[in-house]
Amino acid sequence: MSSKAPRFPQLTLEQLDDKQKPLGEQIVKVSSVGLGGPYNPMIRSPVLGQLLFDLFHYLRWQTSVPHKLNELAILIIARQWRSQIEWFAHAPIATKAGLSADILADLKAGQRPSKMADDEALVYDFVTELTTTHKVSDDTWARxxxxxxxxxxxDLTAVAGNYVMVAMLLAMAEQNVPPGKEPPFKDGEK
Incomplete structure (x- = not known):
């Protein structure tokens, strides 16, 4: 554990100014990490933060992508970025949505999951191709x-891009899992 000062000290609702408070109140109603995670840096830019919060709301709760597949896309990005908070927050949601423990284990280990249904394999291939080759092959497009x-x-493309942005916010701010919680990715792991 580093003794380095946080880049963005954790804000509380009581510390928020008049421009930040309405967003902070919305966040704490829905966030499993309170004002932590991406919200801690986001709230420092309240206009952008509100726009992102609204986008997050759509991409989590109103997207046209089935919930399990949406969470798979989020976890693919979390693994690519080794984003501790993204994985910490979304792995339990993905499990609850029906993503198998085998898929989670393979993905967390940095491997293409071996036991995926056709729709899961499609999401894996689509998101992975788009984020690593910056295109979608004709075969994957046809599927x-x-x-x-x-x-x-x-919507699938947007969720992948959105969670790359979330991973970037978290990395920039050096946000980690809540105190006392085990980070999903250990130092030295690929």
Whole structure:
């Protein structure tokens, strides 16, 4: 554990100014990490923070992508970025949404999960191709068009991009899991 001062000391509701407080009150109603995680740096830019909060709300609760597959996309990004908080927050949600322990274990180990259903494999391939090669192959595109409608393809792309941004905010701010909680990714692991 580092004794280095946090880049953004953790804010509390009581510390928020008049521009930040309405957003802070919305966040604590829905966040498993309170004003922690990406919200701690986000709230320092309250206009952007509100826009991002609204986007997060859509991409978590109103997206056209089935919940289990949406959470899989989030975890793919969390693993690519080794984003401690993203994985910490979303692995239990993904489990509750029906993602298997085998998939989570393989993904956490940095491996392509071996026991995926067709729709899970499609999400894995689509998100991984897009984030690592910066394109979607014709084969993966054809599979996506068979399995998803246009809105679902756009929403899946947006959730992946959004959680890259979240991982970037967390990395920039050096945010970690809540005190006393075990980070999912250990130092020295790939």
């Amino acid at each position: 996506a068009k068979k399995a998803f409608n246009d809105q679902q393809i756009v």
